[in-house]
Amino acid sequence: MRIIxxxxxxxxxxxxxxGQGVNPNFDYSGVxxxxxxxxxxxxxxxxxxxxxxxxFNTPGYKVLTNGEFTKEFFKKNFRLxxxxxxxxxxxxELKRKSNLWHLNHYIKVRDNKEKIxxxxxxxxxxxxxxxxxxxxLKYLPQNSVNEYPPVxxxxxxxxGRGSSPIVVDLAASIEWDFVSFLSHEFHxxxxxxxxxxxxxxxxxxxxxxxxxxxxIEAEGIADMVDKKDWFTKASNSxxxxxxQFINDVSRTPFIIKQMDKIFSQAEKNQTQKKSLGKQLxxxxxxxxxxxxxxxxxxxxxxYGKDKLVKCxxxxxxxxxxxxxxxKSSGRYNFFSDTSMKLINDxxxxxxQR
Numbered sequence: 115m116r117i118i119x120x121x122x123x124x125x126x127x128x129x130x131x132x133g134q135g136v137n138p139n140f141d142y143s144g145v146x147x148x149x150x151x152x153x154x155x156x157x158x159x160x161x162x163x164x165x166x167x168x169x170f171n172t173p174g175y176k177v178l179t180n181g182e183f184t185k186e187f188f189k190k191n192f193r194l195x196x197x198x199x200x201x202x203x204x205x206x207e208l209k210r211k212s213n214l215w216h217l218n219h220y221i222k223v224r225d226n227k228e229k230i231x232x233x234x235x236x237x238x239x240x241x242x243x244x245x246x247x248x249x250x251l252k253y254l255p256q257n258s259v260n261e262y263p264p265v266x267x268x269x270x271x272x273x274g275r276g277s278s279p280i281v282v283d284l285a286a287s288i289e290w291d292f293v294s295f296l297s298h299e300f301h302x303x304x305x306x307x308x309x310x311x312x313x314x315x316x317x318x319x320x321x322x323x324x325x326x327x328x329x330i331e332a333e334g335i336a337d338m339v340d341k342k343d344w345f346t347k348a349s350n351s352x353x354x355x356x357x358q359f360i361n362d363v364s365r366t367p368f369i370i371k372q373m374d375k376i377f378s379q380a381e382k383n384q385t386q387k388k389s390l391g392k393q394l395x396x397x398x399x400x401x402x403x404x405x406x407x408x409x410x411x412x413x414x415x416x417y418g419k420d421k422l423v424k425c426x427x428x429x430x431x432x433x434x435x436x437x438x439x440x441k442s443s444g445r446y447n448f449f450s451d452t453s454m455k456l457i458n459d460x461x462x463x464x465x466q467r
Contacts, residue, residue: 136238136239136240136241137237137238137241137242137243137262137265138262139243139261139262139263139264139265140237140238140242140265140267141172141173141174141264141265141266141267141279142234142237142238142267142284143172143173143266144169144172144173144174144175144266144267144268144269145234145267145268145269145284147165147168147169147172147175148169148268148269150165150168150169151165151166151169151192151196152192152196152224155192155193155196155197156196156197156198158197158198158199166185166189169188170185170188172266172268173264173266173279174266174267174268174270174279174281174282175188175268175270177266177275177277177278177279177281178268178270178275178281182275183270187213188270191213191216191217191220192220194207194217194220195217195220195221195223195224196220196224204217215271215272216270216271219271219272219283219285219286220269222285223269223285226285229285229288230284230285230288233284233285233287233288234267234284237267237284237287242292242293242296243262243296245293245297246293246296246297246300247259247262247297247300249293249294249297249339249340250297250300250301250304250339252338252339252419253301253335253336253338253339253419253422253423253426254301254304254305254423254426255308255423255424255426256304259304262300263278263279263280263299263300263303263304264278264279264280265279265280265282265296266279266280266281266282267282267283267284267287268281268282268283268284269283269284269285270283271283271286272285272286272289273286274286274287274295274299276298276299276302276303278303278306280296280299280300280303282295291340294339294340295340297339297340298336298337298339298340301335301336301339302332302336305332305335305336305426305427306332306427308426308427309427310427310428310465310466311324311428311464311465311466312464312466315464316464318388319384319385319387319388320387320388320391320460320463320464321388321391322387322388322390322391322392322394322395323380323387323390323391323394323460324391324429324460324464325391325395326391326394326395326398326402327429327430327432327433327457327460328429329395329398329401329402329403329406330398330402330405330406330409330429330432330433331406331425331426331427331428331429331432331433332402332406332429333401333402333403333406333407334402334403334405334406334407334408334409334410334432335406335410335422335423335425335426335432337403337406337407337410338407338410338411338414338422341356341359341407344356344359344360345360359400359403359404359407362399362400362403362404363404363407363408365399365404366404366405366408366409367446367447369397369398369399369405370405370446370447370449371447372397373394373397373405373449373453374447374449374450374453376390376393376394376397377449377450377452377453377456377457378450378452378453378456380456381452381453381455381456381459382452406432409432409433409436410422410432410436412436412439412440412443412446413425413432413435413436413439415439415443416439416442416443417435417439421435422435428461428465430457430458430460430461430464430465431461433449433457434454434457434458434461436448437449437454
């Protein structure tokens with residue numbers, strides 16, 4: 115058993131030094147430090163404070179523990195899964211369904227080390243950046259990029275985060291269409307550097323409204339990069355999430371009616387803008403993804419890609435362009451003059467000229 119563990123670590127170190135330049139923006143230090151911790155835990159030993167700190171100081175874990183997760187969360191759950199002496203305690207936690215999603219993911223990581231190392235080798239030796247950028251650029255105003263977004267690989271949950279660096283769970287990436295995920299998150303990274311307003315200048319009463327509008331535009335255009343194919347495939351050939359996404363997109367005409375009411379109320383009752391903004395955030399399915407997708411699709415259909423891309427980073431222009439496209443189509447709900455006065459006034463107030 116000890117020989118197998120040593121072989122695994124040697125293999126990781128070999129992979130770490132081979133093909134590093136293929137995707138130079140990919141950081142794997144979180145994975146290497148994770149397996150340093152795992153090797154110690156598997157011996158029923160406790161990592162030193164320095165070893166834990168080395169893990170949490172890697173770019174990916176630093177992002178995660180600066181906001182969403184605590185360091186104690188990872189310490190507790192890594193101990194439960196990887197220390198043989200904690201088996202009874204782990205089974206109790208699983209029966210209690212405490213942190214069940216994360217624990218099951220770590221168990222999967224524990225039991226599939228060879229597949230994870232194989233994925234690490236795959237990522238280090240294939241040019242994922244080029245494939246992702248080609249797709250991303252189709253919905254950006256520029257024709258080329260001078261730098262790639264930083265991407266940090268870790269083990270945390272079956273998911274990723276569109277932060278900077280972009281955080282990716284290495285084990286989860288095995289099951290994804292990784293180029294699609296990367297191209298979507300790349301789009302956010304480039305778009306956020308072309309944002310036309312400054313969140314720090316947004317008044318408190320407007321913050322929720324603008325957050326909702328920002329989500330709709332950002333996700334709507336980014337979803338053009340990786341989700342359009344879902345709508346042309348047979349329903350049994352796409353994931354459950356894709357089917358739910360398609361279903362939520364179909365609800366958008368109803369959502370837009372409700373949005374119009376909220377916008378109109380906010381324009382007529384300025385003192386209620388904050389509470390109405392919260393109401394809008396609650397209304398949007400999937401944090402604005404599907405509403406934005408519907409709007410972006412109609413803009414694309416009525417006006418073409420250039421006009422859609424000109425909305426990048428300006429959620430107010432995006433809403434106005436959609437409303438004009440809906441009028442032009444004669445098929446879908448558009449926003450009232452009262453609603454558009456709110457949107458235009460917000461644009462005048464916050465967009466940096």
